[in-house]
Amino acid sequence: MSGEHSGETVRVWVDGCYDLFHFGHANAIRQARGLFAGPVAVVAGVCSDASIAANKGPTATPEAERYAAVAACRWVDEVAEDAPYETQLAAIDSYRCAWCVHGDDITTMADGSDCYSEAKAAGRYKQFKRTQGVSTTELVGRILKMSDVQGPPVSSVSTFVATASRIAQFSSAREPAPSDRIVYVHGQFDLFHIGHIEFLKAARSRGDFLVVGIHDDATTNHIMGSTFPVMNLHERVLSVLQCRYVDDVIIGAPYKISDHVLTKAYKVDVVCHLRDAPSPLDVNGLDPYQIPKERGIFQEIDAPNSTMTTQTIISRILGQRQVYEARNARKLQKGVIEQELLKKESIRERK
Known part of the structure; x- marks a missing residue:
């Protein structure tokens, strides 16, 4: 892929919701940068409130705050606002990124399909170990x-x-x-x-x-x-x-x-x-x-x-306790499905 071994800057796409932006998110961005030798530019794609609500549930921090929080991370070079929830090559290409990078957990759409299937099929996907012990949920x-x-x-x-x-x-x-x-x-x-x-x-x-x-x-x-x-x-x-x-x-x-x-x-x-x-x-x-x-x-x-x-953040969540309790329950249930997909994908890779 262009730039990976040529000494040119490799542009890398790392997307997500980045809600309640925490050190696990930052570590994901840090690891994405570290997957490549030589100069790297990280483009962090940040999904909109509407796309997250449609696939995951309400956000505790609105998109403007999430854009700013991601931009302040020391390993981010550029923020792509309103990134698609389902990662698309068109979006990656529009920011001149050679690779899409994500953690080793599977992320799915509302219908259960893999968000990264397009990048994987094109051979432009790499992954790293997800940071254990922390998540927005x-x-x-x-x-x-x-x-x-x-x-x-x-x-x-x-x-x-x-x-x-x-x-x-x-x-x-x-x-x-x-x-x-x-x-x-x-x-x-x-x-x-x-x-x-x-x-x-x-x-x-x-x-x-x-x-x-x-x-x-x-x-x-x-x-x-x-x-x-x-x-x-x-x-x-x-x-x-x-x-x-x-x-x-x-x-x-x-x-x-x-x-x-x-x-x-x-x-x-x-x-x-x-x-x-x-x-x-x-x-x-x-x-x-x-x-x-x-x-x-x-x-x-x-x-x-x-x-x-x-x-302020705590009041947003506790003020809609039932909404967030339901959101977390759906996320946990979705996580079980995603783990099953991860197991199947691991079995396919070993064959």
Whole structure:
């Protein structure tokens, strides 16, 4: 196929719904890029709300938010909006892509047919291992388990196993230059969304190297209340690391920004906080930004979509609980059919 061995850039099509865009989606895009030697350009095809509703059910994040979330992934070169749910060679060709790439799980249309049959028949399909332990359906299921009372974090039901190698794969692997202006922000970053992305983009614009502190589950539960977080610490770390505006993270960062945070990992030049966003006092009743303020390095910043929160997404789902419960039930039933198709396809390949 053109470009695969010639040294030219190989253009690769990776499509999907990308609803509640999470680290599993980002890892799929990362793996797609890694299937090819030499320069690669990844085109992420993102399906519309209407096509997803017709084949899968309602989305928790509307298409405009999904387009923006995918575009912010560090491994995406171009976003193809309103991509067809059933992958078509015409769409792939219109973006000059030589290959279509997808995970090793089968995705089907509403009628049970394979979404990738056309690309497979043309010999232009490759696949990678799907990231285990996370899916949009699984995250919606966690949200449906949430209650309005304080309790153990919903994230405790996660089956995702974090490894050092996975975190290294997601890292930017970039060290700051001596002259770089280093910016620090911190937060929970649960159900990573467009509000988080715009905040990180705005913070990154204040310097040359952005470090993000991510609070552990117990701290997040204390700050956000109820049964937060939905995603555990390492899931949230990967969700933040995949963002193109982030250079590094501090895992389990303290809620009250300490001298160690400001001087030991990196010499921080500016600490940013979203204007008008709440910043509850810590367990000792102290301002978490006290030290940066005393040192004159604290800045309040503005960002688009600043009213978007994790609770916004949760309210969308819990506000239509019956719709999403039915959606998840259909998805699980569809998953059984897709697994049977996968077994049959595996048997055919062995013959």
